[in-house]
Amino acid sequence: MKILGSGHYVPKNIVTNDDLSKIVDTNDEWISSRTGISTRYISSGEGVSDLASKAALLALEDANISASEIDMILVATMTPDSMLPNNASIIQKNIGAINATCFDINAACSGFLFALNTAHAYLSSGMCKTILIIGAETLSKIVDWTDRSSCVLFGDGAGAMVVTADDSKSFYSVSGSDGSKGHVLTGGSTLLKNMLVNKEETNILTDNYYMHMDGQEVFKFAVTKVPECINKVLEKASLTADDIDYYILHQANVRIISSVAKRLGVSPEKLPVNLNKYGNTSAATIPILFDELRKDGTLDNAKYIVFSGFGGGLTWGASLIEL
Numbered sequence: 001m002k003i004l005g006s007g008h009y010v011p012k013n014i015v016t017n018d019d020l021s022k023i024v025d026t027n028d029e030w031i032s033s034r035t036g037i038s039t040r041y042i043s044s045g046e047g048v049s050d051l052a053s054k055a056a057l058l059a060l061e062d063a064n065i066s067a068s069e070i071d072m073i074l075v076a077t078m079t080p081d082s083m084l085p086n087n088a089s090i091i092q093k094n095i096g097a098i099n100a101t102c103f104d105i106n107a108a109c110s111g112f113l114f115a116l117n118t119a120h121a122y123l124s125s126g127m128c129k130t131i132l133i134i135g136a137e138t139l140s141k142i143v144d145w146t147d148r149s150s151c152v153l154f155g156d157g158a159g160a161m162v163v164t165a166d167d168s169k170s171f172y173s174v175s176g177s178d179g180s181k182g183h184v185l186t187g188g189s190t191l192l193k194n195m196l197v198n199k200e201e202t203n204i205l206t207d208n209y210y211m212h213m214d215g216q217e218v219f220k221f222a223v224t225k226v227p228e229c230i231n232k233v234l235e236k237a238s239l240t241a242d243d244i245d246y247y248i249l250h251q252a253n254v255r256i257i258s259s260v261a262k263r264l265g266v267s268p269e270k271l272p273v274n275l276n277k278y279g280n281t282s283a284a285t286i287p288i289l290f291d292e293l294r295k296d297g298t299l300d301n302a303k304y305i306v307f308s309g310f311g312g313g314l315t316w317g318a319s320l321i322e323l
């Protein structure tokens with residue numbers, strides 16, 4: 001699999017830490033020192049499929065191909081505009097990718113990574129030739145803006161990547177899930193509630209629409225699982241941590257990223273960070289960061305990069321790709 005192009009798009013509305021201190025009891029010093037985040041972009045009026053369509057058009061332009069050459073669109077999101085139609089189909093209509101098969105994938109912050117692995121499987125089986133993969137979120141609609149421990153962490157945005165089949169390029173992946181720890185990160189639940197169901201039976205999961213997170217549990221999980229799965233993918237590829245030019249990690253917390261660098265024994269410069277600007281945009285963090293590094297020339301001489309994501313589910317993974 002080869003990456004042909006990438007693009008990203010974030011909404012115009014910047015929200016600073018000081019802005020947040022006007023709505024919850026927090027301050028810039030706490031947010032910056034605990035997370036590394038200074039600003040995030042919050043959508044006003046644009047849905048996930050709007051952000052994603054703009055990122056997709058930039059990726060197509062970068063790849064220098066037309067929308068009709070795309071034979072699949074995979075959208076990783078946990079904040080779709082609608083369940084029906086799926087967001088990939090809305091984006092197909094927006095960008096005119098008339099030959100694409102379209103579906104969404106939800107694996108929270110690991111979503112883009114799982115979509116990348118899915119794209120690789122379709123390409124290596126010969127079922128597709130060129131795939132558009134998008135990670136896009138409007139987390140602002142499920143964030144509890146009264147909960148200071150979580151609302152300061154998240155932002156909205158979209159990143160896109162065009163990949164094509166290429167046997168000459170190496171690709172290795174490792175991924176996993178642990179549903180027994182699902183309670184650590186929850187949100188977006190829907191009730192089984194209709195006129196045929198008694199009120200007492202209106203059940204289901206929990207009445208839990210807004211995101212709720214046990215931050216410390218997620219932190220502990222991330223700092224152990226991420227290095228573990230990166231080491232596994234390196235082993236699969238018979239490469240060492242030093243052979244990798246850049247590790248493009250899910251951008252959740254700068255302290256998680258520093259801890260992973262330390263555990264891998266590599267210089268922190270190999271783990272670029274942009275969460276100071278965007279916050280955690282869940283499935284969009286990896287493709288946004290990749291696009292920035294590609295466009296500013298950082299990846300010009302890079303041969304191997306590792307993507308690694310972790311998040312709700314719980315889910316995690318690492319994929320190694322030769323550029």
Ligand code: ACO
Pocket residue numbers: 025026027030031034035108109110148149150152153185213215216218219222252253280282310311312
């Ligand atoms: N401003 C000021 N004080 C705050 C804030 C805030 N925004 N949030 C919490 N505090 C307070 C707490 O109330 C607590 O006060 P207390 O000691 O009086 O009780 C104190 O700060 C410490 O709180 P902790 O939760 O212990 O802070 P911690 O150092 O663990 O940092 C954080 C919290 C930043 C959330 C950290 O745990 C973290 O980054 N975890 C990982 C989160 C993550 O990666 N999430 C993304 C998952 S991916 C996905 O799928 C969405």
